[in-house]
Amino acid sequence: MIIVTGGAGFIGSNLVKELNNRGVTDILIVDDLKDGANYKNLKGLSFIDYQHKDDFLDSIVNDDFDGTDVDVIFHEGACSDTMEYDVNFMMRQNYEYSKSVLHFAMKHRIPFLYASSASTYGGGEHGFTEGDVCEDALNPYAYSKLLFDRYVRQVIPEAHSQIIGLKYFNVYGPQEHHKGKMASIFYQLYNQVNETGKARLFKGYDGYGDGEQRRDFVYVKDVVNVNLWFWRKKGPSGIYNCGTGQAHTYNEAAEAVIEALGKGEIEYRDFPEVLKGKYQSFTEADPTHLLEAGYDEGFTEFKTAVREYVEFLNSGGYFTYGK
Structure with a gap:
């Protein structure tokens, strides 16, 4: 069995769909459907069971999975709201919860792959290479990660089993409604x-011209591919950037x-006061460690990925069951 936390979310549901495409349906999805919207992401997926995130936490704390053959845990679940300033809430959701899942995986020697974030580089003043020298946090979400x-x-x-952290850069694609x-x-x-009829962008700020802030935009299909590559290839444990290595302007x-x-x-519209000092004007992954780990499957060309995503949204915007 494969466990995907956050399986009703953006990246998690794309991961489940790609597993389905590869013939895998023995999947436990862990999530919280209380907002009434993300359940729609599940309608096009095939999986064996669903469990609320709190019940799942109780199950692993009580070791209820003992004897169950768990092949891998993809830990994609988190509160990703960068405008949430309740630090205690963020630490419970993104830090303490993740520690519990990690130690369960380590105890049973289950590969553990989890979602980190490029937000851990703060403003990016020191670059985007994995490690303490470059890392910082501009908000509680980033700090928890x-x-x-x-x-x-x-x-x-x-650890005696694989542990992989992937610092996702600016991910986009299907199932993010x-x-x-x-x-x-x-x-x-x-x-x-x-x-x-208008595409509204921020005016210049932080030394950047109108709409010239730059981000490393990475297509969600590529993010999924990196996850599955590390698991299938038994890539070396560590924390890696998951970005294209090429920034594009807004x-x-x-x-x-x-x-x-x-x-x-x-x-163009005025840059919001609330974001000043808390906004990443530039991100660009250093892919060196990812490539050194052996990843050689590349990333989708920028305009090709955007066009594919727009076509997906035009067709309804959700995965279709069984297709």
Whole structure:
């Protein structure tokens, strides 16, 4: 059996769908459906069972899975709201919970692959190479992720099974409707252009011109592929960047969406006061360690990925069961 926490979420549901595409359905999905929107991400997936995240935590604390053949745990579940400032809440959800799942996996020697975040690089002043020299946090979400990365680095030497952390950069693609304001810029722009004919971007800030802030945008299919590659190839334990290594401007993102839709134009708006000092104006993964681990399957070309995503949204925006 494969366990996917956050399996009703954005990256988790894409991971389950790709496992389905590869003929795997013996999957336990762990999540929390209370917001009433992410359950739609499950409708197109094949899996053996679902468990609420709190019940799952009780199960692993009580060792109820003892004797169950668990092949791997993909820990994608977290609170990813960068505007949530309740630090205690973030630490319970993203740090303490993750520690419990990690120690369960270590005890039973189950491969454990988890979602970290490029937000752990803070403003990026020191670069984007894995390790303490470059890492920082601009908000409670980033701090909860950073602290877990540091904890993982301490326990990896004593582990007898695979532990992989992937620092996701700016992920976009199918099944992110439920994320609302936290959905990718591509989803936001798609809706803006269809509703108003305008792709709205931030004006210049932090030394960048209008729409010239740059991010390492990575297609969710590639994120899934990196996860599955590490598991299948038994890649070396560690924490790795998961990004393309090539940043694109928000102007380029908007232009790609407009080109794929065949309509729209860019409009700039004032940079929000609430984001000043808490915003990453530039991200670009250093892929050196990922490549040294042996990953050689590349990333989808930028405009190709955006066009495919726009076509997916045009067709309804959700996975279809059995297809």
